[in-house]
Amino acid sequence: MTAAAPSRILIVDDEEIIRIGCQRILEDANLIVDQAENGRAGWEMIQQTPYDMVLLDLMMPEMGGLEVLDEVQKYDDKIIPIIITGFATIETAVDAMRKGAYDYLPKPFSPDELRTKVNRGLEKRWLMLQTEQLREERDRNLLELTNEKSRTLTLINCMREGFVATNRSGQIVLMNPAAQHMLRLNREKAIGSAVAGLFGNPELEQKIAATLETVARTTTVTHMEFKASDARVLQANISPIVVDQGETLGTVTILIDVTEDKKVEQMKSDFVSLVSHELKSPVAAIAGYLNLIIDGLTGGNPEKERDIIVRSRDKADSLLALINDLLDMARAERRGAAKVRAPLDIVPLLGESVQFYQNDARSKSVSLTLTAAETLPQILGNSDDLSRLFANLISNAIKYTLANGKVEVSARMHEDQVEISVSDTGIGMSGQDLEKIFGEFYRAKNALARKITGTGLGLAICRRIVQDHHGHIAVESQLDVGSTFRVTLPVYKNK
Amino acid sequence: MDEQKRILLVDDDPDFIDINRMILEAADYAVDEAHSVPEALEKLSNATYDVLILDLMMEDRDSGFALAYAVRSDERLRTIPILMLTSAEEKTGFMFQLSQDQEWMKVDDFAAKPLKPADLIARIEKLLGRNADQ
Known part of the structure; x- marks a missing residue:
């Protein structure tokens, strides 16, 4: 039963013969036994040594057995108290049991009676301790379970x-x-x-x-x-x-x-149908022109036929330009690692673009000039994209400017950013066009603009490039006076 | 042949105006053109036309409808036959059909762009013939 540590018992009795007798009998049963000759001494020993059981005589000087029993109950209710009494009356026994004694031994008692009652008491104590241990274990498990439950709930709630x-x-x-x-x-x-x-x-x-x-x-x-x-x-x-x-x-x-996913899906399918429409228009026009020749509606007039063929070629060219713009736009969309970015000077790039479009400008009798600040800080960017940005803005400006007009390109610092502006003295735009001009396939509605070819993607590409460079693009315009496009780009800061 | 019939072409796409003009002129029609709804309304108030050819989607999605509606609401213009041209099925995914849409479309004929020359002429002749019967 007590395989690990032997149980420890205290005998409290003023009769020495009882103490010695009990000690001998119990020590033979492999128990550790201490003695106390009165209640007070016993109570003090109980407070100093952990006992499994106390045998208490009821009638003792100094402190009576019932008094000690009372204290023991309050001190540790797992110590098993057994009452020894010389007055084996039912009343005292009942009284002691009511006060919490586990059992009682009427004097005189035989060694067997002592052993049986002590063993039973110790067994009771062992069971109590086992129960206590199991309850603690169960409580601990329950606590873990509660923690686990609240953890899962926290995850679900988050x-x-x-x-x-x-x-x-x-x-x-x-x-x-x-x-x-x-x-x-x-x-x-x-x-x-x-x-x-x-x-x-x-x-x-x-x-x-x-x-x-x-x-x-x-x-x-x-x-x-x-x-x-x-x-x-x-x-x-x-x-x-x-x-x-x-x-x-x-x-x-x-x-x-999935609201946002749906929006993106919708935008994608809108864009695809918009692109299909834009691609269909020039092809339909080419088919229409060719049908005129095939059906002989030109009356065999070679000049008329040549005019139709030239128009078809122009439509094919504009289709090609549109496809190129679409490819550019897809390229501008591609962000992140695929793009090479380096610190670069804006002015030489601008200079190249201005140089490239000088012929176009001259053939329309439009003056094209570049004014740049002496020194400008570098910006971090992709030179192909930025060339495309400047080319789109400059070619647009020339396209919408009438003969003898001016296109002025400038680069300077504005606050802490590099500002590039392209101003023209062109046909300009109305307020409602300004809001939409950077959108895909939007072209300003203007009697003059109708004669000017364009894909409607140029400025949309510009906006994407600028956004990709963490910059800003804006336009000011007045109908019949001209437009100014302003691009601001953040300065490259080394470290 | 009796006097030359006059047709007003309304389209914001200059290519289609030019192509249809050549087809119609070759078939001996007198052709006038308008590039926007206001321009068309102005021409309609100043001259008499025998047929109106409208593009469904000029400028905004339904300007062709708006113009057809304006014509049908005008006492003087309401009998002019209207041929509505459209590439709408591309843009909206819907194919308009005369039988279903005629009631609210208020037009006389409906065709998808681009029309072959012979088809365009056949449709115009049909519209003029029907108009003459009434």
């Missing part, structure tokens, strides 16, 4: 995705704040409520119900998309909660806000 769990009757048992927000529900009220009619979305409710009903496999996931009340698009992935035996205990629904 998810950006909505999380809704139902039991097998379709009542909500768990819902995280994200789901509450997405479904515009009060979590406290929703928990415990049936799903049916709660979400304001019959399809979702029906799918959750169907998931509960179908023969469950853990791999079954139902996907659906729906519009929430605030026009956000949510994706719901519903799966059954299945235990080992294939029994469905409920459902878990994960909600993902």
Whole structure:
């Protein structure tokens, strides 16, 4: 029983013969036994040494057995007290037992009686200690369990995705704040409520119900998309909660806000149909022109035919320009590591572009000049992209400027940024055009502009390049007076 | 042949104006052109036309509709046959059909761009013939 440490017993009795007798009998049973000759001495020893059991005589000088019993009970209720009494009356025994004694020994007692009662008491104590230990273990486990539960709950509550769990009757048992927000529900009220009619979305409710009903496999996931009340698009992935035996205990629904994805998807498909339209127009025009010749509507007039062929060629050229612009735009879209960036001087790049367009300007009798500050700090950029930016702005300016007009290109510091401006004395734009001019395929509506070819992508490409360089592009314009495009780019700071 | 029929071409795409003008002039029609809705309305108020050829999507998505509606609402103009040209199926993904859309389109014929010369002439002749019967 007490394999590890032998039990320790204190005998408190004023009769020496009893003390010695008991000690001998109990020591033979491999117990450690101490003696005290009165209540007070015994009580002091109890407070100094951990005893498993005390044998207490009821009638003692100084401090009586019942008094000691009282103190022991308060001190440590796992010490087993056994009362020894010379007055073996039912009353004293009952009194002692009521006060918490485990058992009593009426004097005189036989060694067997002593051994039996002590052994039983010690066994009781061992069981008490075992119970105590088990209870502690259980409490510790429960604490861990509670911690684990709250940890899982914390994780679920921190998810950006909505999380809704139902039991097998379709009542909500768990819902995280994200789901509450997405479904515009009060979590406290929703928990415990049936799903049916709660979400304001019959399809979702029906799918959750169907998931509960179908023969469950853990791999079954139902996907659906729906519009929430605030026009956000949510994706719901519903799966059954299945235990080992294939029994469905409920459902878990994960909600993902896909509104932004949908917007991007929409923008992409809008752009594709816009591009298709822009590509179709010149091809349709070429087909139209060729049909004129094929159907003999030119009356065999070679001059007329040549005019039509030249127009077709021009359309083919503009189609080519458009495709090149689309490729440029795709290139400008590509960000990050694929782009080589280096500190560079703006003025030489501007100079090259101005030089390149001198012939165009001259053939339209437009003056093209560059004014640059003596020294300008370097900027961090991609020289191909920046050349393209300057070329687009300068060629645009020339294109929309009438004969004898001026295009002025300048570079200078403005506050702490490098500012490049391209001003023309061209046909200008109205206020409503200004807002949209950097958008794809937008071209200013102007009787004069109609005669000018363009893809409608040039400025959209400019905007992308500038944004990619963390800069800013803006335009000021006045109808019939001219336009000024201003690009500001941040200065390159070495370290 | 009786007197030359007059056609107003309304399109903001100069190529289509030119192409259709050549087709129509070769078939001996008198052709006038307008590049915008206001310009078309101005021409319509100053002259008489036998057929109107409209592009559905000038400037804004529905300017062709707007013009057709304005013409149909005008006491003097409402009987002019209208041929609506469109590349709308490209832009919107919908193919307009005369049978379904005629009620609210208020036009007489409907065709996708580009039209082959023979097809354009056939459609114009049909519109003029029907108009003459009424």
